[in-house]
Amino acid sequence: MIGPRLWLLQRATALIMAPFVLVHLGLIIVAVQGGLDASEILARTQGSWGWALFYVAFVLAVAIHAAIGLRVVIAETLRPRRWVLNLTAWVILIVLAVLGLRAVYAVIA
Amino acid sequence: MGSIDSGSQPAANGKLEIKIWRGRAKDGAFSAYQVPEQAHQTVLDVVTYVQRRIDATLAYRFACRVGMCGSCAMTVNGVPRWTCRTDVKTVARKGRLVIEPLRNLPVVKDLVTDMAPFFDKWQAAEGRLQATSDREAEVATIDPASPERKAADAGVECINCAVCYSACDVVTWNPDYLGPAALNRAWTLQNDERDGGKAERLRAVTSDGGCQNCHSHQSCTEHCPVGLSPTASIAGLKRMATRAAFGRGPR
The missing domain is CATH 3.10.20.30 (Beta-grasp domain)
Known part of the structure; x- marks a missing residue:
């Protein structure tokens, strides 16, 4: 049910996410040292091209990785027709990407 | 289990x-x-x-x-x-x-x-030697210490009993999946110096039902009566497929 291209893409996005998760978690730990404060976070992220790039890449990697993974789970448990399977995976990818990019836009712009 | x-x-x-x-x-x-x-x-x-x-x-x-x-x-x-x-x-x-x-x-x-689906998948995985020489040729000399020979040795004693195929949950969930035995056989041939069908076989084992479907549950390895590790063989095929995607595949 999963061809070699999707399989490789899921592994590649996993490779991308591994360091991103560490940076993201590390940042959370650093950020809450002086208490959790929205203005402090926004001061770090607003207008920052670096964090914008980081989180856009992170969100896209998550959306692709999760969509492929859920596609396999759905294929193996529900065995839908191929077009239903592919459409579902695309919907998952787009929903995750839109939600994530919207959140990135909210803290960067 | x-x-x-x-x-x-x-x-x-x-x-x-x-x-x-x-x-x-x-x-x-x-x-x-x-x-x-x-x-x-x-x-x-x-x-x-x-x-x-x-x-x-x-x-x-x-x-x-x-x-x-x-x-x-x-x-x-x-x-x-x-x-x-x-x-x-x-x-x-x-x-x-x-x-x-x-x-x-x-x-x-x-x-x-009915063992037919099991053996059909051996064939679908190109689980047969593609000879590069004929009976007139000299017997191939293969270094027993070479990494390829060792990799082939590790999987070659399969007795085709289908215990691994029966143990595999991915086979249950995905009827197209080639299964541990066929992929293990393909891996031994991918490491066989005498074989001339490696590129074709790699295409076969990375088809829709190919090695990338394995979730590494290792039920095949747990239950193999002769102690083989089809999981390791399938991981080998995955590595080979990844190298091939970057232009370093078998010819």
Whole structure:
């Protein structure tokens, strides 16, 4: 049910996410040292091209990785027709990407 | 699944209580039999006793009785096993055995499964040598210490019993999946210096039902009666497929 291209893409996005998760978690730990404060976070992220790039890449990697993974789970448990399977995976990818990019836009712009 | 078999105890009255699946997958049912317990009795001995002394209509398959031919695999107390080399004492619980046909294959009758899908997938995985020389050629000299030879050695003693195929959940979930045995065979050939079909075989084992479907549950490795690790072979194929995607594939 999963061809070699999707399989490789899921592994590649996993490779991308591994360091991103560490940076993201590390940042959370650093950020809450002086208490959790929205203005402090926004001061770090607003207008920052670096964090914008980081989180856009992170969100896209998550959306692709999760969509492929859920596609396999759905294929193996529900065995839908191929077009239903592919459409579902695309919907998952787009929903995750839109939600994530919207959140990135909210803290960067 | 190995823990299912633990805690074996002798039968109460010198009789084993045996339940055997009779009929086909859909309209079949278990039948109960009593078989005298004996020393060094294998599960195959028990099935043979039932067929010869109690009910001659019982269908089952065996050939060599010494763990070489791979014909007699069945599900014993929920676990796929080679029955000719499985001592009843190691698997019976309070003298009870539940014997079913292998999972993941169509049941012909009783304990006999149709092995055609299993062997069809060997062929789909290009699980045969593509010879690069003929009988006139000199015998190929292969260094026993070479990494390729060692990789092939690790998987080559497969007896085609389909225990791994029966143990694999991915086969259950995805009927197109080639399965551990066929992919293990393909891996040994990908490491065979004499073989000339490596690029073609790599395409076959990375098709829709190919090696990338394996979730590495390792049920195949857990249950392989001859101690092979199809999981490791499949991981090898995945590495080979990844290298090929970057232009470093076999030619």
